[in-house]
Amino acid sequence: MNQPPEIIRASHIERWSDTADVIVVGMGIAGACAALEARRAGADVLVIERASGGGGASALSSGIFYLGGGTAVQQAAGYADTPQAMYDFLMASGISPDPEIVRTFCDGCVAHFDWLEAQGVPFERSYFPGKAVFLTTTTCLMSTGNEKVWPYREVAEPAPRGHKVAREGENAGSLAMEALLARCAESGLRARYDSQVTALVVDDSGRVVGVRYRRGGEDHHAMASKGVILSAGGFNMNKDMLAEHMPHMLGNAEPLGIPYNDGAGILLGQSAGGVTQSMSGVIATASFYPPSQLIKGILVNTRGERFVAEDSYHGRTASFIIEQPGRKAYLILDSEIFAYPELTDFSHHTLVDGWETIEEMEAGLKLPEGSLQSTLAEYNRHAENGQDPLLHKHPDWIKPLNAGPYAAFDVSFNKSVYLYITLGGLKTNARTEVIDQHGEVIPGLYAAGACASSVSRDGKDYASGLSLGPGSFFGRVAGRLAAGT
Ligand SMILES: Cc1cc2nc3c(=O)[nH]c(=O)nc-3n(C[C@H](O)[C@H](O)[C@H](O)COP(=O)(O)OP(=O)(O)OC[C@H]3O[C@@H](n4cnc5c(N)ncnc54)[C@H](O)[C@@H]3O)c2cc1C
Incomplete structure (x- = not known):
């Protein structure tokens, strides 16, 4: 009705x-x-x-x-x-x-x-x-x-x-x-x-x-x-x-x-x-944190591009994920910050895989050739100085993602349980x-x-x-x- x-x-x-x-x-x-x-x-x-x-x-x-x-x-x-x-x-x-x-x-x-x-x-x-x-x-x-x-x-x-x-x-x-x-x-x-x-x-x-x-x-x-x-x-x-x-x-x-x-x-x-x-x-939410160390990772879409400051409120992040092509996104981590998301209600545990290099991760996630490599190179270049000129993530959550091996969680809309209220x-x-x-x-x-x-x-x-x-x-x-x- x-x-x-x-x-x-x-x-x-x-x-x-x-x-x-x-x-x-x-x-x-x-x-x-x-x-x-x-x-x-x-x-x-x-x-x-x-x-x-x-x-x-x-x-x-x-x-x-x-x-x-x-x-x-x-x-x-x-x-x-x-x-x-x-x-x-x-x-x-x-x-x-x-x-x-x-x-x-x-x-x-x-x-x-x-x-x-x-x-x-x-x-x-x-x-x-x-x-x-x-x-x-x-x-x-x-x-x-x-x-x-x-x-x-x-x-x-x-x-x-x-x-x-x-x-x-x-x-x-x-x-x-x-x-x-x-x-x-x-x-x-x-x-x-x-x-x-x-x-x-x-x-x-x-x-x-x-x-x-x-x-x-x-x-x-x-x-x-x-x-x-x-x-x-x-x-x-x-x-x-x-x-x-x-x-x-x-x-x-x-x-x-x-x-x-x-x-x-x-x-x-x-x-x-x-x-x-x-x-x-x-407000539809499926938070990838806690643990909060995961906020030091980056989110990329199927073009291998970042699209939201990862330290945003989880509902804001979710809104941006839902807007991405195919409503798909990956959380990219290196070995220093790797952890499983804790909120099991959200079923965010789709660990795609682990890879020794960024090139291998890019291929494993079927991202356009060079896309993730260039996103991470740019991110890491500024992260060395605690900066994020693209999306202005707060310095508290910035570190270079350069300690392989690397891992990715699939946080796509259809891969996680998004809980929502109108x-x-x-x-x-x-x-x-x-x-x-x-x-x-x-x-x-x-x-x-x-x-x-x-x-x-x-x-x-x-x-x-x-x-x-x-x-x-x-x-x-x-x-x-x-x-x-
Ligand atoms: C698990 C969960 C966690 C949440 N956590 C938070 C939180 O921490 N903070 C926050 O701000 N929000 C939270 N929300 C959202 C928040 O609870 C709701 O948005 C809010 O309670 C809505 O309040 P309300 O009075 O408008 O509606 P409700 O509390 O739903 O009350 C509406 C009432 O109207 C009655 N009703 C419906 N139709 C009719 C009718 N035709 N005739 C007579 N009565 C009718 C219903 O039976 C109900 O009792 C959460 C929601 C859930 C479910």
Whole structure:
């Protein structure tokens, strides 16, 4: 299904089974934050959730929130980050960023971090200085984006902004959701579980005034006097939408999420006239590091050419790999830095072979004659001086690759398991109001979380935490606004 559902006229509804001030569709991180803020602003809030309880993909997540501007954890780690530095970085690295959305997020981040802690979401005052994809310890702060990657490191002082919730293991997001759902339960808001919102209801002026939902095989209608907040997650489980917007993901890659991340929020918003943006935006990742020594290798395509600075955030690197001819790439190593990639989930263990010389490696990889030899000669010539004038890899990750024997891993898109989440969604303004094709706000309709196109819109500009961070932040914005404060 990739077509919006029908829109329902309020005048056609004979009986409303529920009424509320604010209806929140979906109880992941965005929905929980929206519902909590709307309730605390005095609104009568009804959450309608398709699953048997709240959590969504957010509860499965690694629990990394991208937050900055000088949070308590950043300060404890000795980083004097500022909202301006964060804004400058996100604007410089962003693919069509919305300045108002980015500004609102950056300016509000420190207070938002404090709010999350006040809800009982725990963050340690600890820092991991290395390069990793995620941590399984309770260590909090880590660099999770492209802050140190050229040219961004010259635009804004790099600061680590990935804040991981203090739970061991791979799904620390569950602890964040446990805390937020507990606060929701205490707040007196109402929730209907096992209830799937299937349509929006509008009045004669076009204002969104309610929803239709299906529960126990029956349709019900719920009226929202102040607003409806869409927070139903992304669309990486909707094959029709994937076929339309990113067909190469189908069959090749693994969606990260829950079955109900089927684009319902986006399609509901479209039914009321909402427009979408960045629908081909995807963070698909198959990191070749850790161990971080592999970053000292180089990536080449089937032309034997480098195409991305290897110290980029793994999602950015993956986006570039996907763009290469045949979506193919090889990681080239010498004997001093050789190691097997550690993240077995990504199945990056396709060691092609080992070779005594670069000429033999070039032939073994079936690269054009002379291509890899010339790429490595050029790379090594500058690497002797710790430089990379072609792609500006940071000197920390540069060494000449001249200690044979050599080895190559096949990191091609179809040879590794790329895990992905969708980044496109409903177009909103910084107030989370859904925008129509004329650039006008649709009265009564708000969107936050993965069903909205927010701060990050492309794998090249993503940083770990740019879903939970903005999703929780703008969920709160939506809740307050819909409640009328
Ligand atoms: C394994 C994994 C690790 C991740 N790690 C991170 C990370 O560390 N940091 C980060 O920022 N992001 C991470 N992500 C991505 C992030 O978790 C999601 O993008 C984010 O949680 C989306 O939040 P959400 O509130 O928009 O949607 P969700 O949390 O998915 O919530 C949406 C809710 O809406 C409900 N719903 C759907 N359709 C309907 C309907 N029609 N009617 C009623 N309810 C409906 C769903 O059941 C669900 O409960 C990770 C994702 C996964 C799966």
